[in-house]
Amino acid sequence: MRPAFRPCVLSAVLALAACSQAPVYQKPAIELPAAWQSAAPFQTAAPNDHALKGDWWEVFNDAQLNQLMARALAGNQNLAVAAARLEQARAQVTVSSSGLFPQVGLQAGAARQKTSANRPLSSTTTVNQSLVQNNFQLGFAVNYEADLFGRVRSTVQSAQASAQQAVADYQNVSLVLTAELAADYFNLRELDAEIDVLNQGLALQQKAYDFIQARHELGAATGLDLAQQQSLLDASRTQLELLNTQRAQYEHAIATLTGTPAPSFKLAPANAPLTPPALPVGMPSDLLQRRPDIAAAERAVAAANANIGVARAAYFPSLILQANGGWDSNQMSRLIEAPSLLWSLGASLTQTLFDAGKTDATVAVAQAAYTGAVASYRQSVLTAMQEVEDSVESLNTLQRAHASAEASVNSSRRVLELANDRYSGGVETYFDVITAQQTLLNNQRLATQLRGKQMLSSVYLIKALGGGWHNDQQ
Template sequence: MNKQLSNYSVSALLLSCLAACAVGPDYQKPDVAMPKGWQTNTSFHPAEPSDGVLKGNWWEMFGDEQLNQLEQQAAQHNQSLVVAAERLNQARLQVTASSSIQLPQVDLQASDARFKTSANRPLAVYGMPNSSVVQNNPQLGFAVGYEADLFGRVRRVVEGVKAAEGQATADFENTKLMLMSDLAADYFNLRELDVEIDIVEKGVVLQAKALDFIRIRHDLEAASGLDLAEQQALLDTNKTQLVLLQNQRSSVQNALSTLTGTPAPEFKLAPQVVKLVAPSLPVGLPADVLQRRPDVASAERAMAVANANIGVARAAYYPTIMLQANGGWDSNQMANLFNAPSILWSLGAGLTQHLFDAGKTTANVKIAESSYVAATANYRQSVLIAMQEVQTGIDSMAILNGANHQAEAAEASSARVLELANDRYTGGLDIYLNVISAQQSLLASQRQAVQIHGQQMLNAVYLVKALGGGWQGMVAAH
């Protein structure tokens, strides 16, 4: 008796060990070498990101109510975001569907038939002739099937599906981040064009007045025909520039309509001249990118999926064990169906083991292992790209700040040159060509300053996207 108990204990322990193990490697996130900091002269404070926290409304840091409304509209109506949301929903449902294979499957079976046997059927017992019989055959029963996951195939399948759900979640967040950042970039591009158009329109008005002034002087024979023609050419040139800028604005406005899920003919944003000032941004530490970037998170979850698939492939080396139980009632009369003699049942187990598959299982394992190597390389590449984009944004921030100071100085100098050129021409000390040149120089300086402001706004959006979107409790850099 003790020997039987000992054998039972050993068997139970063996089964417990098998149940606790699963074929294939356990997933471990690979280490990635990260630099200690960014190459920048701008001081910043370390961030405290929270992995798994949904991205906040980061666009609100720009303080533009029109942008906030457009972002909310895009979140509700953009069709690309709807597609990403449905893919996430499918991934979550797939987890539910796949997790069900960890539990027994129970089926109910019921039938009722009336049949006639053939008198000419083959004999079951020689010496006893067959006869034709008409019978009823009602049946009611159930079947229970369960895969004994001793080698962990089912667990690896569920593990992979759950990792795929995490990947779909990260993909949804990445789609949302890309959408919101593209919309913000187009919006600030539109507002930069509004300011630039306003500058050119004011220049056209002033140049038209200057043309009238030159025409009067020409009529009084105080100005030459060349002066008049040069001023007319300048006016026509800037009118052409105005038309081209308005065409650019129309294209950007149409792009915004699609991003917000609105038909282009029904979408219109009134021109608005606003001062474009980029906000200070918290850049954090390089390691934070691993926690904030949804595309990096997606690549990491793809590794987990590939790792689980290795276990699924290796499980084909081991037998599949199915436990089955059947029971119910079978009778030739409905009235006797639930009588005790009508009860039937069966308990059993089935084992399937591939003995020869011409190398199919080995090839599938190598394919799974190769996929994991590729997924790991893709993850490392996504981290490198993330660091590249953040570093580019930081570099551009410093460079554009310096360019902005130079542009402001150039605009002030050009305004002074135009003032002096007008005074000299009015006093008869200089030719009008110098006035034309000074006007063009001032207009170019003004437009350049506005364009740099626009680039600062776009770079701020780019840096937000590179950093992964919203932050929780972060301190801005100055």
């Protein structure tokens, strides 16, 4: 080869070695609106300054909830499964990366063998003889696939993207777990408050029943008045039993989420006031950085893009470089000697000429998977924006509804006082008192339920915003 021609050949080889069949990856474009439809008070601050981070549930200032969250993060089995999958994905990166380096093996052997005297002759001038001899071997082998067309590199890129996807999946499982636990907890606390309201109503109804019974014994009240009050008492007691059943179910759900057997878990009733926190909403584009499910979907797109490169590399030849060496002797004492030395160097080039369309189909499969991953990513973004919009609108509506419900409770309480006074004075029948009692109880329960819904909507908004997820590509 002429000296002037050698640099050209070397340059061509280097350019070929740098060739990758994977398309240059670009994050799929998403058209995002500039702002949400719903206005303040929930869009309160710049998200970069007030973004929810870490233990987002602490914004509710509930020590019992904080303890339950710690137990869930330590003992929930679904989270343990996600952690195991994350470790598996990280180990797979190491498996894939090993293809970038030579594979080195060591081999040693010892045998005693007898050859056949009747074996085919290797020469017509010699006669075969039966021999019994030893064979001692010590050697090594080096194999390396020259990644000329990027198959191994694309495989590594796919594994790395999958590992990053597993990180986001783990964060998403954690977010779903903590949001579900917070929702169950606030449902239970709302029921505690509703049960307390119903118990207060029952006490009021029992007092009214005793009053009617005394008047009935004196002949100042009819049997109908007494029967009506008894019916109201029985109906309220039935509702109380149903609420206690619902509370037990939420208690059992919390036990499972925290990794505790339901029969051995108990959460004492509490009637602390429920106060939804003020939450920063930010802009729609922030969801691309904060939502773990969106991050997982985007990493799936990157992995699918790299898999196209793996599939396309099958169109081109594969080059395997091999080196073998060692010692071979019929005597152990003479094994490590110069005459026992043996070695070989070689290379093999393999090119598929006909595979009945297998490679074309494999590339088509990879491209279709990429197209589907892009669509899934975009759908994740659309779903995220819907969830945030729904939660913000729900909080706005519930805030107005709760204010109206509180006003209705105050009005109903005044109506009951007037009805009792008028009945005691003989102006009204007891049916008006019954109606006022039931209206007050219904309005109190409605206000309590609306407050519980506000707490749930706050949890769902935090979940829709991405909770405490960090974009730290572990």
